[in-house]
Amino acid sequence: MSLQIKGLTKLYDQQRAVNNISVEIGKGEIVGFLGPNGAGKSTTMKIATGYIPPTEGQVIVGGFDVVETPMQVKMITGYLPEHNPLYLDLFVHEYLYFVGKVYGWKGDRLKSRVGEVVEMCGLTREQNKKIEALSKGYRQRVGLAQALIHDPAVLILDEPTSGLDPNQLVEIRKLISEVSKNKTVIFSTHIMQEVHALCDRVVVINKGEIVADDSLESLLKRNKTNSVVVEFSSPLSVALLASLPGVKDVQNTASSTYRIISEDHVDIRPEVFRLAADRNLSLVGLKQEESSLESIFQSLTNETVVQH
């Protein structure tokens, strides 16, 4: 099932939470929806799941328009809302039965499906506990289990890993990549590594607009900086390094460490090595700088990002 977002706009009073965005996600594709907090990720997801109506534009899930045929869309969509709301006073299996029944499953079919999902999400030992007794990681699993109970073709996960500790983070990511086989999955996050761990394609959204829609690889390539960090055993003059062919800029970052920014498609490293050899300088470090995921995120969204 594919998911199409066409010219979607959402106004909260006068504020544009989402501004004319269009994305098409093919069948079986996993897409990361990336952006800083308040960029419009959750709003887009809430519209796509039929929770709030769009101001303009449409969302089509598996051929059904969300506004015109919400029931059909809801039947084929599994949704994990932000902050993972749950009925804390219910038992895990009781809750899953309730959600299953809402989707019209019953009898043995529902029973075996609940068993399946419980096992898939690693809840076997926890299924007879009340949800309020579970840790955050397990609650997240319950949230995922309820989104999966009716075997939906489309899975929409709003920040599925926020607030988890590093171990839980890895486990939940693994779980998501396991359950998302043969499903169209769209998940939101503000952590670049998450996208890297789960999928190839990333849609970056900032202030309600799409600023990038590409594979992670080409984003990395596109934002590649031609900079090399060199370290000598003793300081030398910046002018000397600047005189090398193809050098655009040299910065003295530490006492005897320099960042050399070269022109595009020029590998400056052999030149630096030759210079050191000619002048009899001891070269103790030479490293090509890769543009980090964070720096891409920052350059695209132009906001400071919290390191995770």
Place this chain on the structure above:
Amino acid sequence: MIQVLSKEFNSFLNSLIAYVVMGVFLTAVGLLVWVFPETSVLDYGYADMDTLFSFGPYIFIFLVPAITMRSFAEEKKAGTMELLMTKPLTDWDILLGKFLASFLLVLLALVPTLIYYVSIYQLGNPVGNIDTAGVAGSYIGLTLLGSVFCAIGILASSLTRNQIVAFIVAAFLCFLFFSGFESLASLSVWSSYTLQIKQLGMLYHYDSLSKGLIDSRDVIYFLSVIFLLLSGTKLILGSRQW
């Protein structure tokens, strides 16, 4: 709708709510009908159940809002509203499920009072000297009254995410609809419209049913009030602005 209904009703039974509501209702009514000398049927001299039917509504004014106050307010606060509304359930499914679950609990609290009828029937002199038609009409009236109170409570709960606000608004509206119009009608400002104002309130129709005559106008009055209140709730839910 059935799924929401059974989940809601189960959560009443699994929490203290159901037992507290039934316990308080039956204790209060039991004391009034059998123990307190001013209202006790034993000292009254007539074999009837007026005490239950005249005090019942006032107990309901406090109890029913307590049952319904959490229905939407809690879901909104916990964020589970988003969960429900992104499931293949219509707004009517959700709201009727919740309404009927509360109504069922009210009925459940009312059922044990049928024993009073049996007791008073036996205590009559001669045995069976009780206005059965009047009692039946009153039960129908009290049931309809309870369901209107449930609808008011659900509406109040959909207005806010604060349960206490929901409770107070609901209790006030229940009081206004039940006897408030009666009191308003007694003001001399609109003396020429007294009857019309009285007819807006529930007490007028409730009294009329208590006489044992099931007038379709009274029943239709209650049913239309319920329908209006639930439609109002539907509008509030549909706006998605709470």
